[in-house]
Amino acid sequence: MPFPTKLLNEGEHVVVSTRTHAKALVGPALVLVLAVAAVLVLSTVTDSTVVGLVAGAVAVLVVVWFVVRPLVVWSTTTYTFTNRRFIKRSGLVAKEGRTIPLNRISGVDFEIGVVDRLFGCGTLVVSDASTEGRVELHDIPDVERVQLQVSDELHRLSSGDHRDDGA
Structure with a gap:
């Protein structure tokens, strides 16, 4: 750097x-784990493809906003x-x-x-x-x-x- x-x-x-300090990435890491866990739980609980696609789309938005964005800010500041x-x-x-x-x-x-x-x-x-x-x-x-x-x-x-x- x-x-x-x-x-x-x-x-x-x-x-x-x-x-x-990398401690600023602890929150985004937790969000990532929770988003992946939520999608996995929803995909096993429901057989609906629509629910799975909606959950996946919401998870992608959450990951981009709460994980990728803070990571980019951290790495470029x-x-x-x-x-x-x-x-x-x-x-x-x-x-x-x-x-x-x-x-x-x-x-x-x-x-x-x-x-x-x-x-x-x-x-x-x-x-x-x-x-x-x-x-x-x-x-x-x-x-x-x-x-x-x-x-x-x-x-x-x-x-x-x-x-x-x-x-």
Whole structure:
């Protein structure tokens, strides 16, 4: 899942690139199992072909909406911190992105709940000087390490140490 180098400016390099933890796919996996089980149960309980076709069509719609769509969103959404900016990108066909220059970021915090601790992830909170104020990145794997790396890069930037960006 490396960030495309063609999207980096000269002298810019990736500090951290990640996506949402795979725990976000637990719900869709359960929906898939339930949809398959429902179709199997309906197909064995009833002898009607019409009921089977309707159940199959409904199951396909449910799987596309509650399984395939979240899987595509998960696999195409990335969060990247470079030595100059934060970049959130998402989308398969229609792309969407948000960029915040590092010098506009005023803080990077993390929150880890009980369930997050079990999965080894948490929420990274990026605060900036914009009117939107903060960006919450939920279910980031190894969130404490990511927060430490980004904070270190912010400190390097604020102290005037530009050894990593070609200056």
